[in-house]
Amino acid sequence: MTQQDRARIATGLAEGLSYAEIARRLDRPTSTVSREIARNGGPGDYRPQRAQHATARRARRGTPAPARAEERLGGAMEERIVELAVRSGLPRMTARVHVDLLLAEDGRRTAAELTRRLGVSAASVSVSVKFLVEQGYVRRERDPRRRRDVYVIDDEAWYNSIVISARQTLESAHAALATAEAVGLDTPVGQRLAKAGTYLERVIGDMLSSAERWRPVLE
Incomplete structure (x- = not known):
């Protein structure tokens, strides 16, 4: 520069x-x-x-310190990761916050750091981290010395996000099965909902079992 x-x-x-x-x-x-x-x-x-x-x-000074992850990747690659996150369903601002946390050396940022680094409003960061926390991608810690929240992404976040998403889908499966019984399993609507609910229930069951089986990989 x-x-x-x-x-x-x-x-x-x-x-x-x-x-x-x-x-x-x-x-x-x-x-x-x-x-x-x-x-x-x-x-x-x-x-x-x-x-x-x-x-x-x-x-x-001579040999520089090892480059951080985001420096090694470069802006283009970082934006590519954001685009992939957007395609997976994350809002763009939320994806930017998520990727910035992923690329942090210690996986930690305060809201003020995210606001400053991304050049966006505090309100935008607040909405994004709230969603990420709710979905298990990030956890919130309290810094008692400075009385501020710190947002952390670690290896366990992947397990948590899968479990939370699976449980939400499982609720939909149970709702479909309950509705199928209410309208009658001998009706076209009931049969359609029963098939959908059963399919989702079994797929999510396999997903939760797999998440638990492979959890040691994250340790």
Whole structure:
């Protein structure tokens, strides 16, 4: 990143632009801009000249520290993962939050960190993490020292998300079977619902058994 790029970042922050808008003006990935700001004082203390000097000092030190996961992947690959998550059914904002947590070195971010890194509103992050927590993708921890929530994604999250999703589908299967009995198993509607409910019930039963059987892989 050039000194001119850093000056434009500082101007964008002063104008109150989001990270995404600054990145668009620079024709760079949003993740690149968010990392640049985060490692050089944050949005409230970013200084382009100081950031330039800090980058030069890091370059003079010799071998750099190992790149973090998101740095190794690059913005294009990160966006690809987001797109795959969107195709699987996650809202785009929720997918971005999920992927950012996945790529965190320790799998932990505060709401403020997510807001700053993604360049979005606190309300958007709040809605996204609420959904992720409810679906078992993420768990919420409390930092007692700073009185703030920390959102964590770990290996056990995959097991939890599968179990929660399976149980929700199982409720639908039981509802279908109950409705089939109510309308009559000798009617076309009853027979159709009974088949659907039985199918879902057995598939989900296999899924839960498989999730439990392979759970040690996550340990």
